Amino acid sequence: MRNAARRLALVLPLCLPLAVTAFGSGANAAETAPIKVKVFVASMFEIGKNTGDRAGEFQHWYERYWKTSEPTPVKGALNPVHCDADGVCGSVLGMGKVNSSSSMQAILLDPRFDLSQAYFIISGVAGTPPARGTIGEVNWATWLVDYDLGHRWAPEEGEPGASTFMPRKGYEAYRLFHLNPDLVAWAMRLTADTPLKDSDAARAYRQRYPQEAARRAPFVGTGTHMTGDTFFHGPGMSEQAQYIAKLYGADDYVITEMEAAAVTLVIKRLHGDQRVMSLRGAVNYDQGNPTETTLQHLDPAPGQTAGGFAETVENIASVGARMTDHIVAHWADWREGVPAPGN
Structure with a gap:
């Protein structure tokens, strides 16, 4: 008995650290379990701070979901990720295709976030052709x-009146994304009647344009979003954007922006694109009115810019939050995929 007790006394000190280590590993694993993200909101820029000053694309989202959250820096991303207790996360990715997509990829590859079942809302401001949209619309x-994947040449170097764009073979898999029609239908069903803000300055600015669409009050709509690193402008470039949209078999071009196709590509390669949404609010027309040149519209005199920016960024978050809150509140129905419209 004395020998057995002696052997036990020798073995116990060796076993205790192993037991503590094993227990500690389990606790740490629980503490570092990845965040199950339900909705990820990707904005492109903010003006100043995330709260308390002039709002950019992120501030209204931040104040709604993450005002009390702790930011999580991500190596390779331009800005940290914010998450709430319900699995709604978001970040400011940066402007332009390379900037935004590289940030998105860094976040997607960070093991602290499980985005395998997440819905993505790519959210920001944009331009719109006056024949199809209005300031303040979402x-x-x-x-x-x-918009950029192809060949272009100067108009004087081609046939008079002909397009100066030709698609290039090899880009077919990532120059065009058809977003999930059921998801778009849900978005419109849930958000089409969202009350939208407007401003006196925007109302006055719209009257410079003769097009009926340009004079409309803000509304929630759908259409093709054109992603281009070049801030294309003027009736000629607008016509070319519509030409490209139709050439590829898409809907009417209604929004010009700089990031969505690139961000969608990196999401698609890791998780598919069936849970991706692009949500944009129009803060400018993609061309001047008939009394001004394109250069005059690009470099307006003081007091001649379009109004409605503050109202538009608030409209975007109001519309997007309706979709976000519905998904989170009905996660059991949305976790495995987009429910059939009407359910």
Whole structure:
């Protein structure tokens, strides 16, 4: 008995650290379990701070979901990720295709976030052609088209009146994204009647344009979003964007922006694109009115810019939050995929 007790006394000190280590590993694993993200909101820029000053694309989202959250820095991303207790996360990715998509990829690859079942809302401001949209409107993308993948030449070097763009073979898999029609239908069903803000300055600015669409009050709509690193402008470039959209078989071009197709590509390669949404609010027309040149519209005199920016960024978050809150509140129905419309 004395020998057995002696052997036990020798073995116990060796076993205790192993037991503590094993227990500690389990606790740490629980503490570091990845965040199950239900909705990820991707904005492109903020003006100043995330709260308390002039709002950019992120501030209204931040104040709604993450005002009390702790930011999580991500290596390779331009800005940290914020998450709430319900699985709603978001970040400011940066402007332009490379900037935004590289940030998105860094976040997607960070093991602290489980985005395998997440819905993505790519959210920001944009331009719109006056024949199809208005200042302050909020628009869900049906298609995303990359404006830049092809060949271009100066108008004087081609046939008079002909297009100066030709698609290039090899880009077919990532120049065009048809976003999930059921998801778009849900977005419109849940958000079409969202009350939208407007401003006196925006109302006055719209009257410079003769098009009926340009004079409309803000509304929630759908259409093709055109992604281009070049801030294209003027009636000629607008016509070319519509030409490209139709050439690729997409809907009418209604929104010009700089990130959505690129961000969608990196999401698609890791998780598919069936849970991706692009949500944009129009803060400018993609061309001047008939009394001004394109250069005059690009470099307006003081007091001649379009109004409605503050109202538009608030409209975007109001519309997007309706979709976000519905998904989170009905997660059991949305976790495995988009429910059939009407359910």
